[in-house]
Amino acid sequence: MSISILLVDDHAMFRKGLRMLLNEEEDIDVIGEAEDGEEAIKVAIELSPDVIVMDITMPNVDGxxxxxxxxxxxPHVKVIPLSIHSGKRFVENMLRAGAAGYLLKESAPEELVNAIRSVHQGDICLSSAISGVVVSEYVRLLSQPNSGDDRGELSEDEGLLLRLIAEGHSVKEIAATLGSSARSVQSRRKLLISKVGVSNVAELTEYARANQWAEGKAQVNVGASQNANGAVPTASILGTKFHQPNVSRDFVSRRRLLDKLDQSCELPLTLISAPAGYGKSSLMADWLASHHERCAAxxxxxxxxxxxxxxxxYLVAAVEGQFPNACHETNTILQASQLPPCCEMADTLNNDLDxxxxxxxxxxxxxxLVSDPDVHELLENLLLHPPRPLHLVLITRHDPPLSLAALRANGWLxxxxxxxxxxSRLxxxxxxxxxxxxxxxxxxxTHLESELEGWIVGVYLVGLLLRNQPDPEEFIAGLKRGSQQIQDYLSEEVISSQPSTVRDRLLKVSMVxxxxxxxxxxxCDLDDGTDAQSTGKDFIEEIRRANLFVIPLDLHGEWxxxxxxxxYLLQGQFERSTSRAxxxxLHLRASKWFEAEELIDDAIEHSLVIGDTKRAAEIVERHxxxxxxxDNWYVVEKWLARLPDAQVMKRPELLLARAWRHYYRLNFAAxxxxxxxxxxxxxxxLESRKLSAEVAFFRAFxxxxxxxxxxSLKHIHYALKHTPLTDHEVRAExxxxxxxxxxxxxxxxxxxETITEWLADSSSLNLSPIRETHLLATLSFMSFIASDPMGSAGYLMRMRVVGTANELEYxxxxxxxxxxxxxxxxxxxxLAIGLLEEATKRKYSQHARAxxxxxxxLAIAYQRQGQTKKSDATCQALNEFVSNLGPLFQPLADACAIRLAIMRGQSNVLQRWLSLSSPPIEVMLFWFEIPCITYCRALVAEGSSASLHTAQERLSEYAAANETQHNACQLIEVLCLQAVTEEKLGNTKRAIQYLQQAVTLAQPGGFVFPFVELGAPIADLLRGLQMKEVAVEFIDRLHAAFSDSETEVEPKVSGIERTSPADQSPSRSLPKPTHQIDGVAIDALTLRELETLELLAQRLYDKEIAKAMSISVWTVKSHVKHIYEKxxxxxxxQAILQAEELGLLQGK
Incomplete structure (x- = not known):
């Protein structure tokens, strides 16, 4: 009897890979799957498997x-954890829970197979990566009672960080909360990983949640740990931008305006528009202060x-400050190398907010202060169909370029x-x-009301000056200079009334x-301690006590x-009273300070303000x-855009940064x-070798x-030799x-072998997640090109694990x-459709070609299933996407249309396309669509003698190129087309030779689609090949695939079938249903399927069934698939239970 297995993992592809792996073993039978712990419990009780292969980190109930x-x-069921977590706490918890071992997902496949057999016999099996001292530690831990968590060992600062991690905040969110830098958070997180005894961020998160640090259960003070200056790197989020202004004690609430804001809550937009100094922000802050029940960002x-x-x-960060992870899809798009059109970005944001x-x-x-038309367009689109929960408030000195008239007409403003x-006077x-x-x-x-015209800042300036006036009435009577003159006069009076040291510092600080x-x-050079106000902290406290219009930017009193x-008034006075030098x-001093604190945008700005473009360029070079x-190359792009071209053109490092910008935007010609x-x-x-290494990479490319x-290899070897391991992007490419x-x-x-050695060094700091996923992707690419998709599957499994653990969308x-x-x-x-649907959802996070x-x-797959409407909708999405990418990708969209036309028998489309020049030959890699090959498909489908001879010539060229470049993946496609071409030209012997080569190459990876897509001509040739007893099992599988497609639209390669849409329905009806389950009709099973079902009930595995029925394993799998569907x-x-209930089994 075989060992029955239940697979439990929340990644469908990972389960699929495990099933494929285990089904190759004669004594192992995968009888079920579950995608989380809750489902696993139900299925385990229902199926009672011998062994469960269990992931740990899953939604709902964990492993x-x-x-x-x-x-x-x-108690008879054995559980083998299969996890990415190697930390001792995870191993301890799983063994305490009753697991019969512990394996890592990075383990070799045979290790899992051996573990299943071992635990089935009653042994305990640990991954080879968990050995030595670690095993001793597990034994020691298991011999002692559970001593609880290490909360007492952690400082308040560490406890706060652990709580934020447990609550699911990203590094940038944690940095904003702590007023720290992202780099500092990453450093402290690394120390915490070491202290609590886990191996990576994913394990630290699980540890924090398992020990209830989330949801405020840990007793820590939110303000316990702060950075001295709150600096964050440029690519991170500046937390001070999210601080709502405080309402001063002198502020007068304005009931009439607050009532108006109360009435606006249900509308999509409130616009507060007035010149500077009219209390716009203070009004909104006062309203929010009286509405704590409302979530506000x-x-x-x-x-x-x-x-x-x-x-x-920043907008997303503001929203997620109130609703963590609320804008997941928008955040995903923000990681893309190129943003989608504004309307699509707005739709995604709208869906997240809704x-x-x-x-x-x-x-x-x-x-x-926002001048980018794209930002205005985004808000315009957002307000076309406003998300229901959102009430947007724009505070501005002048009206934004939005359709305010339309918003008024709709009653939305x-x-x-x-x-x-x-x-007012009162x-x-x-x-x-x-x-x-x-x-x-x-x-x-009355005089003040007339002169100031309700100008709020002017009223406060008067209030500041009246405190020291012996005769307030006389002072007010003297204000007769007009509003602008009064503004200048009042500000100068307020500034000049301050002590000289305070005044000097006010003017200098106003420049930032x-x-x-x-x-x-x-x-201000406040480091000599010569007076009572010699520190920056003392100065800030002094001007705050004096009510000199100082606005806090965080909750901690730092910024x-x-x-x-x-x-503006301070800056004007400073510029009038200070020399240009x-x-x-002063700006240079500010620039140096900001650069030292890694606030690079500010550092660049202060250099450019004084025209020091040389220093600005040097800052960009350094960072x-x-x-x-x-992976923040778009930040570099923004920096480069601020520099004069003359500075960039004389600096090799900046020129190469510009080259990378073009590389990521696929603008290779530049x-x-x-x-x-x-x-x-x-x-x-004497430029560094590192720069010459980058040049070498581009030449290799x-x-x-x-x-x-x-x-190419010669230049790549040079690039790798001279590129530091810490230079992740250049190294990865x-x-x-x-x-x-x-x-x-x-x-x-x-x-x-070389790449595998790099990957094996998993403990090395040089194997960053980005580099690791690049290496795994590279191995996968090579496997695909070599027509070894099974080898690729293993790399993709690990790549998905690493990407998921590190939240890497790419x-x-x-x-x-x-x-x-x-x-x-x-x-x-x-399966392909499900995965490709996910891939297209991530199209802006993906390489554009992919x-x-x-x-x-996806369009081809839908059509293959007869889902023409979905195929057409995908084509429309393809054309819209390509139109935004530029002309480079248009041939791919055109080729897709031709491929579909061939499948649908639409000759008029072919004729138009064939009249155009053929796409050039290219290095074909692993892509599903190669336009020059599709051009040959069209030539063969058109079928004239001239077209066939042209196809024959081109296909011969493509076959030679792919053989030279060791590209078996595309060679299969070419050989299949060559076989059909030669057959149509009457060269059957040569056609069989090409087809035999294609079958030989396709068999190891099970590639059937290149054959099935070409339809009847290939099927006829395969019968001739089958008689020669070549690759019998694979050809058997191909025939099964052709059988599956009989109910679908038959591709016409031998000549265009002119059909109407009504004719494009299934060409043969299914047998009449003979049974129903809960009102759902079940198609009648064929005799061979009933025979297969009987053998399934005897718990035989596929190879035994194939032997008993004298058919191939692939035919068995096809029968089983049809049984499940019917x-x-x-x-x-489930199939056996259903068959028993319906009386389909003999003797039941």
């Missing part, structure tokens, strides 16, 4: 709890946010403008009484947008800014590589001129796609092309795409 509950109810914008990606990143469960007030302060915000009186304690006469109040104590000290108008020196290694310029600059200089594998060029040159085994998108075309080529269309290929493959079940156990 630890599921194991405990299963073992308590079914505040975002203070700046000119640097006038970029669509930056704007959306499912938020509570109303959300989102305040965008200082919106007038509340407006508060300058005339609404003007202080409000002026109330403010001045609070500030001075004096009661002014009606004459004085925000300030903290260390920055004040750097700008501040001046009211914008007051800052001194101003330049661009770090950003690229963190790179060679840059390389030529770099060569000229480096000719007579171009040589590879010219089919020059040997030359070079390693990828080492694999591709090595495969092209027939050196797959050697290169695979490798996950590659996994969905590669696994999708893997299943499609194997003829497993249902994203386009996924859409093509009985509406998912596994053997």
């Amino acid at each position: 630890i709890e599921a194991t405990q509950r299963i073992v308590s109810k079914l 505040w975002l203070s914008l700046s000119e640097s946010d006038s970029d669509l990606r930056t704007f959306v990143r 499912v938020i469960e509570e109303p959300l007030v989102l305040v965008l302060d200082d919106y007038h 509340t407006e508060i403008r300058q005339e609404d915000l003007r202080f 409000e002026v009186q109330s403010v001045l009484e609070k500030m001075t304690g004096a009661t002014l006469s009606d004459i004085a109040l 947008e925000r300030f903290c104590a260390p920055l004040v000290e750097a700008l 501040f800014r001046f009211h914008h108008l007051f800052q 001194d101003i330049a020196a 661009a590589r770090t950003m690229m290694n963190e 790179i060679p001129p840059i390389l030529k310029r770099v060569d000229a600059l480096m000719e007579n200089s 171009f040589e590879f796609f010219q089919g020059e594998g040997e030359k 070079s390693e990828t092309f080492l694999g591709l060029a090595g495969q092209m040159q027939g050196e797959r085994a050697r290169v695979t 490798p996950l998108a590659w996994c969905d795409y590669l696994e999708g075309i893997f299943h499609l080529r194997r003829g497993e269309v249902d 994203a386009v290929d996924a859409l093509v493959a 009985l509406h079940v998912n596994n053997r156990r």
Whole structure:
């Protein structure tokens, strides 16, 4: 009897790979699957398997709890954990729960097979990676009572960090909360991993949740640990932008305006528009302070946010501050190398916001600083169909370029403008009484109302000055200069009334947008301790006590800014009273401080303000590589855009950064001129080898796609030799092309050995998640090209594990795409569609060529299943996507249309396409769609003698190229087309030879789709090949695949079938249903399927059934698949129970 297995894992592809692996063993039978712990418990009770292979980290019920509950109810069942977690706590918890061993997902496949057999015999099996001292530690731990967690060993700072990790916050969110840098958070997290005894971030998260650090259960003080200056790297989120302004004690609430805001809550948009100094932000802050029951997010914008990606990143961060992970899809798009059109970005954001469960007030302060038309278009699209929970508030000095008239007409807009915000006489009186304690006469109040015109900041300036006036009435009577003159006069009076040291520091600090104590000290040389106000902290406290329009930017009293108008007035006075040289020196000092604190945008800005483009370029040179290694290349792109071209053109490192920008945007034609310029600059200089290594990589890239594998490898070896392991991006791309060029040159085994050695060093800090996934992808690419998809499957499983554990969208998108075309080529269309659908959802997180290929493959897969409407909708999505990418990808969309036309028998489309010039030959790699091959499909389908001879010539060229480049994957496609072409030309013997070569290459990987897509002509040739007893089992499987497709639209390669849409329905009806389950009809089983069902009931495995029925294993699998579909079940156990209930089994 075989060992029955239940697979439990929340990744369908991983389960699929395990099933394929285990089904190869004669004594092992996978009888069921579950995608989480809760389902595992139910299925285990139902099926009572011998062994359960169990993941740990799953939704709903995790593997630890599921194991405990299963073992308590079914003590005979053995559970083998199969996990990415190697930390001792996970092993301990699983063994305590009753597991019969512990394996890592990175283990060799045979280790799992041996473990299943061992635990079935009563042994305990641990992964070979868990040995030595670790095993001793497990024995020691298990011999002692559970001593609880290490909460007492952790400091408050560590406890706070652990709580935030447990709650699922990202590094940038934690940095914003702590007022720290992302790099600091990563460093502290690394120490915490070591301290609690786990191996990586995923395990630390599980540890934190298992020990109830989330949801406030850990007693820590949120403000316990703060960075001295709150600096964060440029690519991270600046937490000070989310701080809602405090309402000062002198503030006068304005009931009439608060009532108006109350009434606006149910509308999509409130616009507060007025010049500076009219209390716009204070009004909104006062309203929010009285509505604590409402979820509110505040975002203070700046000119640097006038970029669509930056704007959306901050907007999403503001929303997720209230609703963590609310904008998952939008965040995914933000990781893309190229953003989608504004309308699509708006739709994604709209969908994310629309499912938020509570109303959300989102305040965008200082919106007038945003100038990017794309940002305005995004909001315009968002407000076309506003998400239900969202109430958007725009605070601005002038009206934004939105369709305000349409919003008014729809009743979706509340407006508060300058005339609404003007202080009334009573409000002026109330403010001045609070500030001075004096009661002014009606004459004085009337005069102030007339002169200030309700200008709120002016009222506060008057209040500050009245405190020191011997005769307030006389002072007010003297204000007769007009509003602008009064503004200048009042501000100068307020500033000049301060002590000289305070005044000097006010003017200097006004030159930066925000300030903290260390920055004040750097700008004002406050480090000699000569007076009581010698520290930055003392200075800030002094100006706050004086009510000099200082606005806190965080909850911890570290970062501040001046009211914008007051800052403007300070800057004006400073520029009038200070020499240009001194101003330049101050900006230089600020630039140096910001760079030291890794606030690179500010550092660049202060250099550019004084025209020091040389220093700005040097700053970018020093920090661009770090950003690229963190996959934030778009930040580098933004920096480069700010530099004068003259500075970039004389700096090789910046030119290469620009080359990388073109590389990631797939603008390859722009790179060679840059390389030529770099060569000229480096000719007579002692540039580092690292730069020459980057040049070598680009040369290798171009040589590879010219089919020059040997030359490409030579340059790649140079690039790898001189590129540091810490230079992740350049290294990863070079390693990828080492694999591709090595495969092209027939050196797959050697290169695979090299890459496998790199991957085996999993403890090395040099194996970052980005590099690891690149290496795994490279091995997968090579396997695909070599027509070894089974080898690729193992690499993709590990790649998905690493990508999931580290929240990396890019490798996950590659996994969905590669696994999708893997299943499609194997003829497993249902599985392919599910994966390709996921891949197309991630199209903006994917390499553009792969994203386009996924859409093509999905359209073909839908058509293969007869789902013409879905195929057409996918084609439309493909054309829209391609139109945004540019003309480079249009041939792929055109080729997809031709391929579908061939499948549907639409000759008019073919004639138009064949009249155009044929696509050029290319290095074909593993892509599903190759336009030059599809052009030959069209020639063969057209079928004229001239077309066939043209196809014959081109296909011969393509076959030779793919043989030279060791590309078995595409050679299969070409050989199949060559077989049909020769058959139509009457060369049957040659056709059989080509077909035999194709079958030989396709058999190891089970590639059936290249044959089935060509339809009847191939099927006829296969019968002739079958008579020669070549690859009998595989040809048997091909015939089964052709049998599956008989109910679908028959592809007409031998001549275009002219059909109407009505004719494109299944060509043969199914047998009449003979049974029903819960009202659902079950198709009658064939005799061979009933015979197979009888043998399934005897618990025989596929090879035994094949032997008993004298058929191939593939035919057995086809029969089993049809049985599952007709009985509406998912596994053997369910099929047998269903058959018994329906009386389909003999003697039952």
